[in-house]
Amino acid sequence: DPKVIPLGSKVFVPGYGEAIAADKGSSVKGNKIDVFIPSQKQAIQWGNKTVKIKVYN
Numbered sequence: 001d002p003k004v005i006p007l008g009s010k011v012f013v014p015g016y017g018e019a020i021a022a023d024k025g026s027s028v029k030g031n032k033i034d035v036f037i038p039s040q041k042q043a044i045q046w047g048n049k050t051v052k053i054k055v056y057n
Contacts, residue, residue, distance in 0.1 A: 001029050010056040016046075 002024055005011060009021045016035050028034055033053065037043035 001032070004031060005033070005055055012054040012056070014051050014053070015049075016051075 002021075005021045007021050007024070010018060011021060011033075012018050013033070013035060019035060025034060035046070037046050
C-alpha cells in the first residue's frame with residue numbers, strides 16, 4: 001500500500017533480501033506486501049508468512 005510504503009522505496013525483507021516497492025496489487029492494502037517469486041515451486045516454498053521489513057528512504 002503506497003500509503004504505508006511509498007512506491008520506489010527500497011526495502012529489506014527477511015528471508016528474501018532487498019527489493020523496490022514497484023507496484024500495488026488490488027489485494028495489497030495496509031501492512032501487507034507481496035514479493036516476486038520466479039517459480040511456482042519457490043512460491044509454494046516461500047508460502048504466506050509474517051515478517052518485519054525495513055524501509056529505506
